[in-house]
Amino acid sequence: MSQTNGTIFIVVAPSGAGKTSLVSALLQAExxxxxxxxxxxxxxxxGEENGKHYHFSxxxxxxxxxxxxxxxxxAEVYGNYYGTSKRWLRERLAAGRDILLExxxxxxxxxxxxxxxxxxxxxxxxxxxxxxxxxxxxxxDSEEVIARRLSxxxxxxxxxxxxxxxxxxxxxxxxxxxxxxxxxxxRLRGERQCRHHQAAIxxxxxxx
Amino acid sequence: MSQTNGTIFIVVAPSGAGKTSLVSALLQAExxxxxxxxxxxxxxxxGEENGKHYHFSxxxxxxxxxxxxxxxxxAEVYGNYYGTSKRWLRERLAAGRDILLExxxxxxxxxxxxxxxxxxxxxxxxxxxxxxxxxxxxxxDSEEVIARRLSxxxxxxxxxxxxxxxxxxxxxxxxxxxxxxxxxxxRLRGERQCRHHQAAIxxxxxxx
Numbered sequence: 001m002s003q004t005n006g007t008i009f010i011v012v013a014p015s016g017a018g019k020t021s022l023v024s025a026l027l028q029a030e031x032x033x034x035x036x037x038x039x040x041x042x043x044x045x046x047g048e049e050n051g052k053h054y055h056f057s058x059x060x061x062x063x064x065x066x067x068x069x070x071x072x073x074x075a076e077v078y079g080n081y082y083g084t085s086k087r088w089l090r091e092r093l094a095a096g097r098d099i100l101l102e103x104x105x106x107x108x109x110x111x112x113x114x115x116x117x118x119x120x121x122x123x124x125x126x127x128x129x130x131x132x133x134x135x136x137x138x139x140x141d142s143e144e145v146i147a148r149r150l151s152x153x154x155x156x157x158x159x160x161x162x163x164x165x166x167x168x169x170x171x172x173x174x175x176x177x178x179x180x181x182x183x184x185x186x187r188l189r190g191e192r193q194c195r196h197h198q199a200a201i202x203x204x205x206x207x208x
Numbered sequence: 209m210s211q212t213n214g215t216i217f218i219v220v221a222p223s224g225a226g227k228t229s230l231v232s233a234l235l236q237a238e239x240x241x242x243x244x245x246x247x248x249x250x251x252x253x254x255g256e257e258n259g260k261h262y263h264f265s266x267x268x269x270x271x272x273x274x275x276x277x278x279x280x281x282x283a284e285v286y287g288n289y290y291g292t293s294k295r296w297l298r299e300r301l302a303a304g305r306d307i308l309l310e311x312x313x314x315x316x317x318x319x320x321x322x323x324x325x326x327x328x329x330x331x332x333x334x335x336x337x338x339x340x341x342x343x344x345x346x347x348x349d350s351e352e353v354i355a356r357r358l359s360x361x362x363x364x365x366x367x368x369x370x371x372x373x374x375x376x377x378x379x380x381x382x383x384x385x386x387x388x389x390x391x392x393x394x395r396l397r398g399e400r401q402c403r404h405h406q407a408a409i410x411x412x413x414x415x416x
Contacts, residue, residue, distance in 0.1 A: 128412050151414075154414040158414050165396045166396060177392065178396055181390075184386065188373045188389065193373075193376070200335060201332070204332070204333070204336050204365045205362055205365050
C-alpha cells in the first residue's frame with residue numbers, strides 16, 4: 001500500500017505553560033499539521049466556518065453520534081455539546097494528515113486507549129515560580145483562581161512520566177524548535193518513510 | 209540518578225547522497241553533538257589535535273586495545289591502524305554527550321549489536337539518476353569507479369528497512385532540518401527528560 005497514514009499528536013500542558021503560543025507557532029511552521037476540529041451543537045459565530053473551526057451539528061445528530069459511540073470524548077457546556085469524533089479522526093489519518101489534539105491529561109489517556117500509536121507531548125514550565133508569575137501576569141484572575149490553577153498544574157505534572165516527549169518551555173524559541181522537531185521527526189521514521197517512498201526505494205535497490 | 213546518558217547516532221548513506229554536507233550542517237546547528245573520534249597509529253598532520261581529530265596512539269597500545277576487544281571496529285589502511293574505541297564511546301555517553309558515527313551499513317550493524325539504543329539514520333538520494341548525476345558531477349572518477357559506486361549504493365539501499373529514521377536528500381535545506389529534528393527530538397524523549405529534569409519536576413508535582 002502506498003498510502004501513508006498520518007499521526008495523532010496529543011499536546012498537554014498546565015495552564016500558563018505556553019501551549020497556545022507554541023501550538024500556533026508550530027502550525028505556522030508546519031502547515032501540513034491540522035488542529036483537530038470538534039463537533040458542536042452551538043450556533044456558528046461571525047466568521048466561523050463549518051469544518052474549519054467546528055463541525056456544526058444539530059442536537060439530534062450529535063446525540064445519535066453519542067449513542068453510536070463515535071465520540072472520543074464529549075462534554076455539555078452551557079447547554080451546548082462539544083466532542084471529538086473518532087470517525088472524523090480516522091478519515092483524516094487515512095488521508096495521510098497529521099492531527100494535533102490540545103487536551104488535558106484525562107483526555108490524553110482516553111485518546112491513547114483508542115489510538116495507541118498517538119504521539120504524546122507534555123509542555124512543562126521551567127518552575128512553579130515561573131508558572132505562577134505567568135498566571136499572575138494575566139492580571140485578570142483572582143487569588144483563588146490562581147491557587148486553583150497552580151494546584152491543577154501540579155496534578156497535571158504528576159502524570160508527566162506517561163508522555164512520549166517532554167518539552168520545557170523556558171526559552172520560547174528553543175521550545176518552538178523542540179515542538180517542530182518532535183512532529184517533523186515522526187514523519188521520518190523508517191517504517192513510515194519506507195511505505196511512503198516504496199516505489200522510489202524499490203527502483204534504487206539492487207534489481208532482483 | 210541525575211546524570212543523563214547521551215545517545216549514539218549512526219548516520220549511513222551511499223556515496224553521493226550528501227551525507228558529509230548534511231552532517232557538517234548538523235554539527236554547526238547543534239554544537240552539543242560530537243563526531244566520534246577514532247584512534248589511529250598514523251602520525252598527526254599539520255594542525256591535527258590529539259583527542260579532537262584523532263586519538264593518536266602507538267602501535268603497541270593500539271594492538272593491546274585490539275587484544276582486549278576494545279574496538280567496535282578497526283582496520284589497517286596503508287600500514288596504519290584506525291579504530292573506534294568502545295571504552296571512549298561509553299565514557300562520552302556517560303558524560304551526557306551525543307556522539308555521531310559516520311559509518312557504512314556493515315559498521316552500523318556492529319554498532320547496534322554493542323549499543324542497541326543507538327539511533328540510526330539513513331540518508332537516501334531522491335533517485336539513482338540523481339545519485340549518478342552527483343557522482344558524475346565530481347568529474348574525477350572513471351566510468352568504472354562510478355559503476356562500482358552505483359552498485360555499492362544499491363547494496364546499501366537494500367538495507368534501508370533496518371534504520372530508525374530515513375531522510376530523502378532531495379532539497380538540502382529540508383534534509384538539513386530533517387536531520388536536526390531527528391537528533392533534537394531524541395533529547396526530548398520523556399524518559400530522558402524525566403531523568404534530566406528530575407529535581408525540577410519533583411518540585412513542580414503535588415507535594416507528597
